[in-house]
Amino acid sequence: MRVTLHVDxxxxxAEIDRPGESLLSTLRDRLGLTGSKNACEQGECGxxxxxxxxxxxxxxxxxxxxxxxxxxxxxxGAVPRPVRDAFVQCGAVQCGxxxxxxxxxxxxxxxxxxxxxxxxxxxxxxxNLCRCTGYEKIIDAVHTAAxxxxxxxx
Amino acid sequence: MSVATRAxxxxxxxxxxxxxxxxxxxxxxxxxxxxxxxxxxxxxxxRPEAMLDLTGLAELRDWTxxxxxxxxxxxxxxxxITAELATVLPALAAAARTVGSPQIRNRGTLGxxxxxxxxxxxxxxPLLATGATVEIASTSGTRTVPIGEFYLGPKRSALGPxxxxxxxxxxxxxGPQQFLKVGTRNAMVIxxxxxxxxxxxxxxxxxxxxxxxxxxxxxxxxxxxxDLPWSSPGRFDDALAAxxxxxxxxxxxxxxxxxxxxDYRRHALAVCAARALRRVWTTAxxxxxx
Ligand SMILES: Cc1cc2nc3c(=O)[nH]c(=O)nc-3n(C[C@H](O)[C@H](O)[C@H](O)COP(=O)(O)OP(=O)(O)OC[C@H]3O[C@@H](n4cnc5c(N)ncnc54)[C@H](O)[C@@H]3O)c2cc1C
Ligand code: FES
Ligand code: FES
Numbered sequence: 001m002r003v004t005l006h007v008d009x010x011x012x013x014a015e016i017d018r019p020g021e022s023l024l025s026t027l028r029d030r031l032g033l034t035g036s037k038n039a040c041e042q043g044e045c046g047x048x049x050x051x052x053x054x055x056x057x058x059x060x061x062x063x064x065x066x067x068x069x070x071x072x073x074x075x076x077g078a079v080p081r082p083v084r085d086a087f088v089q090c091g092a093v094q095c096g097x098x099x100x101x102x103x104x105x106x107x108x109x110x111x112x113x114x115x116x117x118x119x120x121x122x123x124x125x126x127x128n129l130c131r132c133t134g135y136e137k138i139i140d141a142v143h144t145a146a147x148x149x150x151x152x153x154x
Numbered sequence: 155m156s157v158a159t160r161a162x163x164x165x166x167x168x169x170x171x172x173x174x175x176x177x178x179x180x181x182x183x184x185x186x187x188x189x190x191x192x193x194x195x196x197x198x199x200x201r202p203e204a205m206l207d208l209t210g211l212a213e214l215r216d217w218t219x220x221x222x223x224x225x226x227x228x229x230x231x232x233x234x235i236t237a238e239l240a241t242v243l244p245a246l247a248a249a250a251r252t253v254g255s256p257q258i259r260n261r262g263t264l265g266x267x268x269x270x271x272x273x274x275x276x277x278x279x280p281l282l283a284t285g286a287t288v289e290i291a292s293t294s295g296t297r298t299v300p301i302g303e304f305y306l307g308p309k310r311s312a313l314g315p316x317x318x319x320x321x322x323x324x325x326x327x328x329g330p331q332q333f334l335k336v337g338t339r340n341a342m343v344i345x346x347x348x349x350x351x352x353x354x355x356x357x358x359x360x361x362x363x364x365x366x367x368x369x370x371x372x373x374x375x376x377x378x379x380x381d382l383p384w385s386s387p388g389r390f391d392d393a394l395a396a397x398x399x400x401x402x403x404x405x406x407x408x409x410x411x412x413x414x415x416x417d418y419r420r421h422a423l424a425v426c427a428a429r430a431l432r433r434v435w436t437t438a439x440x441x442x443x444x
Contacts, residue, residue, distance in 0.1 A: 019203070043193060060192065
């Protein structure tokens with residue numbers, strides 16, 4: 001069956017052949033959009049996090065066929081430049097596998113709460129696992145991104 | 155009209171259409187947030203030939219104020235229960251806030267939690283403690299099942315073939331409530347055990363719900379019947395709280411598993427229940443000293 005969805009602003013169509021195909025598989029394997037990572041396929045790691053109609057979800061747990069006509073934003077379309085820059089600047093990226101998912105979660109957090117405290121950051125990022133950084137630098141990066149974005153606002 | 159194609163995926167737009175499709179296509183597996191089902195699909199534990207999407211049913215995706223209760227559509231995600239219902243349904247909102255992660259709470263629903271009927275599901279203890287009712291629809295109409303009659307066994311419930319959960323009606327809090335969950339971290343844990351408590355000071359009633367400590371979510375009737383000093387609340391003491399904890403632990407029927415031993419679960423439940431009772435009692439009587 002054919003599913004038409006909007007991904008990072010573009011209207012795309014995917015031909016899927018089983019009803020349970022995940023949005024993550026469709027993005028990566030059918031549409032060649034490999035920004036969203038696959039590390040567990042069970043909702044535990046958050047490396048596949050995308051915005052579905054504006055809310056962060058695990059793409060591995062969404063059936064593609066549920067996305068007809070809906071808006072998906074991946075790391076490519078969801079993340080303001082200063083958030084990405086802050087991750088690089090603060091050393092919040094090591095192997096980088098968790099990074100796309102984290103960036104999407106951070107972009108969503110800063111959209112809702114422009115100046116989050118550590119507790120709010122930890123709660124918002126609880127569904128994104130990182131095996132490398134120990135999280136401290138990620139939290140630094142969120143504060144840095146928040147400060148940059150605040151400075152950019154008129 | 156919904157179209158079924160070779161990869162059968164039904165997208166009904168109304169509940170009536172959904173139950174009709176389910177009757178015509180008994181092989182179609184309903185999917186709401188997908189946070190239970192898609193894990194099984196991804197790991198090939200389930201290979202549905204057909205699926206029936208519930209996320210397009212606007213009727214399931216809202217809650218309504220019914221005066222002394224809130225009727226929550228089965229498709230309302232946890233994130234909204236936490237954000238919108240914390241004042242009127244504090245135990246359920248607290249439980250919703252502990253589910254998985256933000257990503258899981260944006261998708262996962264109470265309907266899916268009930269249909270999965272895992273003894274560890276976090277929605278169950280608050281629903282038991284508050285005496286909720288489950289609304290179930292099929293082509294033969296709608297029926298309501300009191301929550302105490304819903305759970306039949308591990309992952310078995312009163313939900314029959316061809317039926318969909320449409321809503322859960324939860325009485326509004328008549329006093330303070332608590333939900334406590336034991337696990338290895340604050341996020342992303344299946345409960346080792348959990349406990350919900352609802353206090354109704356005017357009716358002089360306690361409601362309890364125990365999770366992850368038996369083949370089904372349980373209540374603790376003996377603990378609810380504990381003789382408390384309702385007329386002179388100042389006489390409440392730690393001994394009473396401890397006795398309440400013992401009675402809750404005695405109502406549990408836990409097993410040893412990877413998450414914890416039966417002994418640990420009973421111990422933790424006694425501690426949680428005593429703590430919950432102290433908290434609700436203090437809150438109720440600090441606010442309105444009699
Ligand atoms: C990483 C992760 C962490 C989790 N953490 C927790 C946790 O902390 N606590 C907890 O309780 N659960 C947790 N879960 C489990 C899951 O999120 C919940 O059980 C959730 O409530 C399921 O809802 P859903 O809408 O996603 O269900 P789905 O996966 O869409 O459906 C689950 C089952 O219910 C059926 N179903 C769904 N809706 C209906 C309906 N309205 N009528 C009839 N049948 C229906 C489906 O056919 C399917 O069999 C977690 C899951 C993951 C992946
Ligand atoms: S791949 Fe989706 S959460 Fe891990
Ligand atoms: S940088 Fe390697 S997992 Fe996070």
